[in-house]
Amino acid sequence: xxxxxxxxxxxxxxxxxxxxxxxxxxxxxxxxxxxxxxxxxxxxxxxxxxxxxxxxxxxxxxxxxxxxxxxxxxxxxxxxxxxxxxxxxxxxxxxxxxxxxxxxxxxxxxxxxxxxxxxxxxxxxxxxxxxxxxxxxxxxxxxxxxxxxxxxxx
Numbered sequence: 001x002x003x004x005x006x007x008x009x010x011x012x013x014x015x016x017x018x019x020x021x022x023x024x025x026x027x028x029x030x031x032x033x034x035x036x037x038x039x040x041x042x043x044x045x046x047x048x049x050x051x052x053x054x055x056x057x058x059x060x061x062x063x064x065x066x067x068x069x070x071x072x073x074x075x076x077x078x079x080x081x082x083x084x085x086x087x088x089x090x091x092x093x094x095x096x097x098x099x100x101x102x103x104x105x106x107x108x109x110x111x112x113x114x115x116x117x118x119x120x121x122x123x124x125x126x127x128x129x130x131x132x133x134x135x136x137x138x139x140x141x142x143x144x145x146x147x148x149x150x151x152x153x154x
Contacts, residue, residue, distance in 0.1 A: 034051070052075075052076045055106065078098070079092075082096070
């Protein structure tokens with residue numbers, strides 16, 4: 001069991017270095033190497049995402065269920081996609097902290113596997129529902145725009 005505690009400490013320490021090692025002077029805003037790496041033009045967010053994928057690899061090695069691994073992947077994917085947006089992405093990188101989230105998921109699963117899996121499933125279904133509603137909304141908006149365009153032209 002001591003070995004698992006040691007591994008958990010190492011994973012948490014790595015996540016802290018990546019997401020919250022430094023503080024902006026005069027504030028409580030913490031950041032790590034991840035947002036700094038993300039500043040590299042063109043490839044920074046992808047490089048940071050590859051480093052963040054290490055936590056998913058640890059989850060695979062720990063035999064986490066697919067729902068937890070998917071949730072970890074979503075954390076990294078969101079960090080990469082939104083992090084790629086200039087300026088907004090940098091602010092998002094500082095606040096989202098995907099590595100700390102994934103380290104917490106690894107620890108949560110180690111402490112209470114059933115709860116971590118249930119919570120991950122609930123989160124994934126919620127995300128899927130929101131995405132489906134967004135797609136339906138976009139399709140309705142596009143349909144309305146096309147109908148309005150045809151009405152104006154004819």
